[in-house]
Amino acid sequence: MRPLIPKVRSGSLIATLLRQRLPFIGILIICMLTLMAVIAPFISSHNPYSQDLYRVLEKPSQTHWLGTDNLGRDLLARVIYGSRISLYAGLVSMAISAVIGILVGLIAGYCGGAVDNILMRITDAFMCFPYFIFVLALAAAIGPGINNVIISLSLLGWTGFARIIRGQVLLVREMPYIEAARAIGMPEYKIMFRHILPNSLAPVIVAASIFIGRAILTESGTAFLGLGAEPPTASWGKELRAGFTHLERAPLFSVTPGFMITLAVMAFNFLGDGLRDALDPRLRRGNIACEEK
Amino acid sequence: MTVFGQVQPSHPWEVWDYKTKPVRGGYFRTASNVDVGVLNPNHLPITDYDLISYVYERLLNTDGSFKPVPWLAESWTFPDQLTCIMKLKKGIRFSDGTPFNAEAVKFVEEWIMDPKNECWSAAWLKPLKSIDVVDEYTIRWNFKEPWGAFLGIMANLPGFMISPKALREDPNKCDGYPVGTGPYLFENRSPGNWIKLKRNPNWWFGKSVGHPDMPYFDGILTNVIPDPSVKLANLRVGKIDSMTLEKPQYEMVKNDPNLKVFLTPLNYLRGYRFNHSRLPFSDIRVRQAVAYAINRRALIAGVEFGLGRIASCVYPEDHWAHNPSLPPWPYNPQKARELLKEAGYAGGLNIVGHVYNNPQSRTRAEAVKGMLAEVGINWKMDVLDAVTIEDRVKNLRYDLATGDFPRIDDPELMATAIFHPSGGRNWGRSKNEAAIPLIEKGCQEIDMGKRQDIYFRLEKALYDNCEDIWLFWEMSPIAFSKNIMGYNHDMEVKHKRVWTHTHPLWFKEGRP
Numbered sequence: 001m002r003p004l005i006p007k008v009r010s011g012s013l014i015a016t017l018l019r020q021r022l023p024f025i026g027i028l029i030i031c032m033l034t035l036m037a038v039i040a041p042f043i044s045s046h047n048p049y050s051q052d053l054y055r056v057l058e059k060p061s062q063t064h065w066l067g068t069d070n071l072g073r074d075l076l077a078r079v080i081y082g083s084r085i086s087l088y089a090g091l092v093s094m095a096i097s098a099v100i101g102i103l104v105g106l107i108a109g110y111c112g113g114a115v116d117n118i119l120m121r122i123t124d125a126f127m128c129f130p131y132f133i134f135v136l137a138l139a140a141a142i143g144p145g146i147n148n149v150i151i152s153l154s155l156l157g158w159t160g161f162a163r164i165i166r167g168q169v170l171l172v173r174e175m176p177y178i179e180a181a182r183a184i185g186m187p188e189y190k191i192m193f194r195h196i197l198p199n200s201l202a203p204v205i206v207a208a209s210i211f212i213g214r215a216i217l218t219e220s221g222t223a224f225l226g227l228g229a230e231p232p233t234a235s236w237g238k239e240l241r242a243g244f245t246h247l248e249r250a251p252l253f254s255v256t257p258g259f260m261i262t263l264a265v266m267a268f269n270f271l272g273d274g275l276r277d278a279l280d281p282r283l284r285r286g287n288i289a290c291e292e293k
Numbered sequence: 294m295t296v297f298g299q300v301q302p303s304h305p306w307e308v309w310d311y312k313t314k315p316v317r318g319g320y321f322r323t324a325s326n327v328d329v330g331v332l333n334p335n336h337l338p339i340t341d342y343d344l345i346s347y348v349y350e351r352l353l354n355t356d357g358s359f360k361p362v363p364w365l366a367e368s369w370t371f372p373d374q375l376t377c378i379m380k381l382k383k384g385i386r387f388s389d390g391t392p393f394n395a396e397a398v399k400f401v402e403e404w405i406m407d408p409k410n411e412c413w414s415a416a417w418l419k420p421l422k423s424i425d426v427v428d429e430y431t432i433r434w435n436f437k438e439p440w441g442a443f444l445g446i447m448a449n450l451p452g453f454m455i456s457p458k459a460l461r462e463d464p465n466k467c468d469g470y471p472v473g474t475g476p477y478l479f480e481n482r483s484p485g486n487w488i489k490l491k492r493n494p495n496w497w498f499g500k501s502v503g504h505p506d507m508p509y510f511d512g513i514l515t516n517v518i519p520d521p522s523v524k525l526a527n528l529r530v531g532k533i534d535s536m537t538l539e540k541p542q543y544e545m546v547k548n549d550p551n552l553k554v555f556l557t558p559l560n561y562l563r564g565y566r567f568n569h570s571r572l573p574f575s576d577i578r579v580r581q582a583v584a585y586a587i588n589r590r591a592l593i594a595g596v597e598f599g600l601g602r603i604a605s606c607v608y609p610e611d612h613w614a615h616n617p618s619l620p621p622w623p624y625n626p627q628k629a630r631e632l633l634k635e636a637g638y639a640g641g642l643n644i645v646g647h648v649y650n651n652p653q654s655r656t657r658a659e660a661v662k663g664m665l666a667e668v669g670i671n672w673k674m675d676v677l678d679a680v681t682i683e684d685r686v687k688n689l690r691y692d693l694a695t696g697d698f699p700r701i702d703d704p705e706l707m708a709t710a711i712f713h714p715s716g717g718r719n720w721g722r723s724k725n726e727a728a729i730p731l732i733e734k735g736c737q738e739i740d741m742g743k744r745q746d747i748y749f750r751l752e753k754a755l756y757d758n759c760e761d762i763w764l765f766w767e768m769s770p771i772a773f774s775k776n777i778m779g780y781n782h783d784m785e786v787k788h789k790r791v792w793t794h795t796h797p798l799w800f801k802e803g804r805p
Contacts, residue, residue: 053595226650231659
């Protein structure tokens with residue numbers, strides 16, 4: 001019997017994604033950003049940390065393509081290195097959130113009853129808090145540093161994953177093949193992880209990609225407000241904040257990191273949209289994704 | 294040059310040689326970052342002392358070198374170490390009609406000292422034993438111990454004279470509805486948005502010097518505009534008449550033909566404090582290494598946009614307590630490396646600390662961190678809020694940390710607070726054997742000449758011990774719209790507060 005939710009075959013999925021315009025652009029941007037973060041030391045001609053206080057807030061020139069920041073550091077190098085922090089924060093917090101969320105959702109959905117109730121009420125409690133404000137408060141409480149921001153992002157970000165997974169698990173666990181597995185005496189954990197989990201993952205992939213975009217935005221927001229990566233580490237949110245004060249004198253100082261944040265968030269959202277369309281069996285045929293918008 | 298209403302000046306600032314005759318009229322509109330808060334200087338929070346001193350006046354004022362000069366008090370003598378006889382000016386009334394006299398002064402000071410009124414300024418009056426009214430305009434102050442800072446304190450917060458009638462009737466009302474002797478009266482306010490003062494038609498000072506039109510504005514309207522760029526935009530389109538600029542804005546507007554922009558030196562020290570109580574900064578060589586590693590000139594040029602005066606020690610260069618023989622610490626990274634090597638940190642040194650979380654302080658610390666990294670010092674500098682900083686300072690959990698000191702008026706307050714083991718900002722971080730006796734002597738000396746000598750020696754003792762990192766004394770850019778008249782920048786710098794109070798501004802044609 002064919003499962004209601006199709007198992008993802010990676011080859012066909014990527015092909016589907018690449019056939020659509022926006023997800024294709026998203027993937028392209030993500031690849032470029034990742035590449036930029038990985039090979040940052042090789043592509044930036046300046047050290048992002050070497051300051052020259054006699055040459056602050058300079059206009060773009062041959063030596064400094066985007067000009068210099070408020071401590072006379074090369075802005076281009078800072079923006080390139082800043083991609084590392086943003087991608088790191090986005091990916092790691094997504095990974096942690098997804099693991100917590102999937103575990104909670106899986107257990108809640110599979111066990112049902114009181115366990116489900118308790119776990120879902122805890123999830124609800126976490127969801128009550130306004131996300132950004134709680135991240136700020138938590139990051140401020142456990143101290144500065146990018147890892148602490150990631151911890152706070154993850155501590156609050158898992159709820160969405162838990163909800164989605166639980167819903168899927170409720171659907172999948174009633175499938176005849178689960179019943180069959182139970183009938184032949186398969187251990188519970190094996191059923192959960194071998195049979196239910198892989199068949200519930202599709203919507204999580206969509207959520208994960210959108211989560212990364214949101215995490216990058218939140219990380220930038222916290223950095224903008226003075227938390228997050230410690231100086232002199234370059235981060236887009238921090239550059240944006242520092243440049244904000246000098247908007248009139250050196251517009252590129254805040255516009256460039258702002259543009260990069262937009263680009264990254266947009267790319268992950270495009271990818272998320274594309275994935276959703278590609279994984280949704282009702283939208284499988286044709287290119288409804290674009291018409292839908 | 295025409296001279297209006299000239300009276301024989303008994304003080305160098307008592308000159309009013311305006312090229313054009315001042316005219317009355319118009320509300321002066323300005324802007325502040327935050328709401329002024331409570332309008333009683335003895336209660337917290339209060340954020341804008343300039344605004345407070347439009348309504349309230351102090352017993353004493355300060356001159357260009359921050360020395361106390363007469364204001365509501367006319368003269369004083371010290372018959373012995375524990376007594377001060379003070380004569381008050383006659384014929385002054387609070388705006389509610391209460392006469393300003395010895396009874397009023399006694400009432401206000403005793404009100405401040407009464408613990409049930411919860412005045413934060415009460416601590417400043419600790420050495421005060423009692424106050425006697427000798428006659429209507431003479432008052433005798435009795436001290437518990439010789440009190441060197443007495444005059445300085447009377448030129449500061451506890452010297453603000455509040456109407457005793459208002460305080461007696463309802464002190465809580467005073468927090469929102471101030472009654473003083475100053476040039477302006479409280480008119481109206483919308484907390485968080487604006488506060489409006491109106492002209493005091495009976496201001497004693499203008500009348501006493503033959504300028505009865507003073508103050509010239511009909512009133513003062515202070516808008517709360519938190520964002521500096523919004524503030525500047527308001528100034529440019531003429532919605533406000535004056536503002537204090539942010540440093541980055543100075544470069545943008547200094548040549549604006551529609552504005553008058555000036556740089557005012559402030560009695561504000563920027564620097565970093567060492568924790569002397571533990572290694573590595575209990576070793577003077579490491580402290581000196583940090584001092585040598587910081588390029589103050591570059592710091593001011595880059596981070597402060599050239600607005601700052603390199604500091605050689607704690608008291609600003611225009612303060613009477615500053616020892617002019619001390620040269621600023623030179624920039625010498627090579628020497629810094631040698632000193633670190635000598636002290637046994639050739640392989641690098643890790644230190645921890647904290648600074649305040651605001652853009653200016655963060656940027657400055659980031660620049661200094663970069664300079665320290667050059668000589669092999671890795672400063673793990675946390676950017677924190679005030680409460681967390683307070684906790685770390687109290688528990689001495691830092692090596693090198695933020696160490697600014699605002700509003701340096703009487704030198705005693707700062708010396709005791711930071712460098713004396715009993716000081717409120719010390720918590721055991723510094724114990725300079727040469728400085729402590731000098732600080733104690735400075736507390737007790739009344740004679741101005743001897744006090745100055747004590748503070749010169751204190752600065753030398755701090756300097757020789759490389760007690761802290763002193764970066765620069767602040768400068769603040771201020772902008773006026775073109776039709777504001779009567780601002781004489783040279784004299785403002787020369788005589789400071791007393792000039793500001795005696796030389797009110799006016800609108801060119803009596804309207805904004």
